[in-house]
Amino acid sequence: MLHKRFLMVFAIVALVGGFVFAGGQSEQPAEDDGVITLQVQHYLDLADNVSASNFQELVDAFHAANPDIRLEFDYLFNEPYHNKLQSSAIAGQLADVMFLWPGKRTGEVTGSGAIKDLRPWIEQMDAEFAPAALAPQGANGEIYELPEQVTATHVMFSNDRLMDELGLEFPQTLEELIAQGEVIREAGYIPIAMDNGDGWQMQSCLLSALVARTGGREWLDAARVGDASFSDPEFVNALRVIKALYDNEMFSPGINQAAYGQALTDFVTENAVYFIDGGWRTANLTGEMTDDQYDYVSYHVFPALPQEPGIPDSTAVVAGTGFGMNADLEGAEADAAWEWIYFFAGPEGSAIKAEQGWLPAVQIPLPEDSPVLTVKLADFLGSTPGGYVIDAVMDAEGMGVLHPLLQEMMFGNVTPQEVGDRYEAWVAANDSSRS
Amino acid sequence: MTASREKKIAYGMLVGPSVLIYASIIIFPIVFSLVAGFTEWSGLGVPEFVGLKNYTRMLSDPVFRLGLRNNLLIVAISVFGQIPFGFALAYIIYRRMVRGHDFFETMIFLPITISAIVVAKLWNQIFSPAGLFTQLMRIIRDDPRFVLSVFEDRTFAIVPILFVILWMYTGIYMVIFLANLQRIDPGVIEAAVIDGAREHQILFRVVLPQMVNIVFTTAVFAIAGSLKSFDLIFAMTGGGPAHYTEVIAIYMYLNTFKYYNYGFGSAVSMMIVFLSLGLITAVQSVFRRLEARYV
Known part of the structure; x- marks a missing residue:
């Protein structure tokens, strides 16, 4: 009889345990030997070879410059990206860093309080960016993502x-x-x-x-x-x-x-x-x-x-897209997330992207060896x-x-x-x- | 502990986990959708109770009505196209009316083994403005601007999709019918042949009466599957252009996940459940009459 009761208790514990662990747990930034690991949800079509290899070049440059930060990416494109972003926000399981839009495309998420206002960081370097890029994105002037370009x-x-x-x-x-x-x-x-x-x-x-x-x-x-x-x-x-x-x-x-x-x-x-x-x-x-x-x-x-x-x-x-961070991030994790956000849209990442054909939001002189079409786009934006x-x-x-x-x-x-x-x-x- | 109590505990332990899992992944979402369907909820924040507003809005929306029409056409092509066609093919193969029946069986079943997304992309590669068929027609007709205009016609844009659905899913019904035809005692058919029965008499007097239950089961599959059609159509056209090929599941998806109307999307999902139940009940009553007549 005791044996049967023990089995029953064991079965109940196993069942309850299974449900609890099956429920999952939001992934937190991990610190291991001083390396901060951030989960990044990015909007990228991996089937687009040009975009995928261009982005990988940026990531490699960031990792080389920041060996104490490791970025782990989850790539989705088009509606699946937005579905996951929205459902993650509802479940309270947003990634640490995520790709966002300045307007209403991701407005439900950015307006929910789940995304951190970047102004405290941006205020220190706002002169570096084109004014149009730093237009308010929230009802109270919040800026949730740092635009990589003016589009x-x-x-x-x-x-x-x-x-x-x-x-x-x-x-x-x-x-x-x-x-x-x-x-x-x-x-x-x-x-x-x-x-x-x-x-x-x-x-x-x-x-x-x-x-x-x-x-x-x-x-x-x-x-x-x-x-x-x-x-x-x-x-x-x-x-x-x-x-x-x-x-x-x-x-x-x-x-x-x-x-x-x-x-x-x-x-x-x-x-x-x-x-x-x-x-x-x-x-x-x-x-x-x-x-x-x-x-x-x-x-x-x-x-x-x-x-x-x-x-x-x-x-x-319109101000372009860019990365923002989870409102739950604090301290070293938040600073690490900002490092990537600023790298991506700021002078370092922009210099790389300018060579790839992007016209960045950051106000840097275009490199002399910029692609011909980037120069033409810069002229177009400057005069239109x-x-x-x-x-x-x-x-x-x-x-x-x-x-x-x-x-x-x-x-x-x-x-x-x-x-x-x-x-x-x-x-x-x-x-x-x-x- | 009495034997009866022990038995109850044992049953509970054996059945309990399955019931819990079933309740959490089937019952709970349905009940949750039913309740959410009476609310206005963006997925974030507190839902607001709005009564039947979502249902009245849905029924008055021309896009929903177009989606419903398309869904009913898919139900029709499934029930009156795939099932009879699948049965006919199964019967031809079963009665060895063609040579190389193994080859035909494999070829007819092949589409169902391919992912719906791959099938959609395959047909897109043929019929899109840059597709094979379109390019071929441009050369044949010497018209560099030729495109298949049926996709831009509000009434008929769904027709190519119906064709692909017929092509793709007929094989599964053929296999179901073939498996059940093979369960018929060959002696019965042999006896009918010896008695001088012609092929149509064997079909209508011997085979079909034994297939009534299977036809009912496949009809239920066809109805339920048709009303939740999503992947193939979404990958082929996304419901466009201008909602012309939209079905209710795409309408639900767009409202829920693109426009963040979780309450409204839940009401649409419940409508799919109600329509399925209604149509299946109607089919059940038809088949009860057939059963009484033939079985």
Whole structure:
């Protein structure tokens, strides 16, 4: 009998123990022989060889310079990254350091109190950064991530060799651009390579820049809080430009089916005369193109619209992504996390990234041997005014309404005015800026 | 301790762990989703009770209704496509109506052994704007801007996905039917042949009545599987363009994990459960009648 009771107690202890240990435990920064180990959750597509090897170069340089800090990475990309970040935050098991967005993309997590405000560290070196990079990210001016760059989400790249071949010059107006379409298509090329299968590209890389022209920052500020409406001509006129481009077959065929990256391939393989994407594509172009190609790729903004009451000849800019740290980190662990955050976005990491084709947020002179396209991007950013990127200032859920509406508009199922009206209806009822 | 008490303790010890595990990974999430479905909750902070608001919002959302329509089409292609087609293939192989039946059996079953993600990427490589079929058609038609416009049609964008689903999952039903056909006593069929029965009489009078229960089981599998369809479609189109190929599971995923509406997403997940139960109950009642007639 005693034997049976012992077995029963043993079984219960084993069962309870199993459940307890199966529940897991948040991993804490480990200190071993003076080496601090940090778990880092990073946003990286490991299948993108250029990005993966560029990032590894940074990590190797950091480890060489900081032998007392060891970084252990967990890599995810696209939605899986955001899913894990969100679920980790809910479970109270965030990594020590994580990749974050300055706007609303990771706003639920950064606004939850789970991420540390970096201002106490940043205040000591804020003069090193471009002012736009250190714009407030939280309701009370908090900065949760140190941006690695200031991003232009709209660049209209051109292949000047193809333009010479076709006897074209970069168009000054929308009308001239559309007129070039027939010449380009007849020669067998794509007028404007763009992919919008995921839905965000059209909004982020073109519509935002067009709204900066047709409305400007003041108008979008007013629309956010309800003093203007997305049904207004300022927004609808920008939509009409996209519709006109689509109807005139200016975009890549099947643009709304194409996965992100298809347009880049078409431009690199010289099947397209123009290519609209973000400035971040400079790193990919630097990695994928030949030296000869660098010389005949130019950076422009979209040609002038018939009316530009907002910011003429503008792009759309936003503070870039970067690393932040878990609010639970204190003392040596927090300092170690900052070492990496600052290395990544600061002068040391930026010098490495500048050679890889990135234009950093930190204000350092570009190295003389910087890639040609990085220099072109720097010139572009230095001379081009910027408006807001819509998805950086409006709720992410609203983008789930706007992006499909843009696709439906191109398919001809809704008019530009209906897109504006329906997005306005959603914003008025749901967007956090209006509440 | 009495023998009966000892028996109870022994049962408890043997069954208890399984019940606990089942409760924690099946019952608890369902109950949790049911409760969360009545709240507004971003996943962080305190949920706010909102009653049936999530359900009314869901039912009035055209995107949900489009997803529901697509799901019902998938149910239809599964129940009225995969099952009859799977049975027909199994019957052809079972009755040795073709040569090389082992080869056909392997080929038909092959798609189900491949990951849904790989299948999705494979078909994308064929039909995407840069895909093999598209490039081929551009050459044949001498039209460098040719793309498959069906993907951009609100009504028919789901059709290519239905085709892939039919191609992919028919094999599993074929194997289930084949295994059960092989359990039929060959003597019964031989007797029918000796009695002069024709092939259609063997099929409808001898074989099919013995398959009613299996058809019911496969129909339940098909319905439950169809309503939770996610991986293949998400990898193929992500529900796009413009929600045209969205199904309820993708709608739930986007609302829950992309827009942080955990309460709303829970209500959508409960809707999938309710729809499954409703459809399975309907199928059960149909099969009870068939059973009464044939068995």
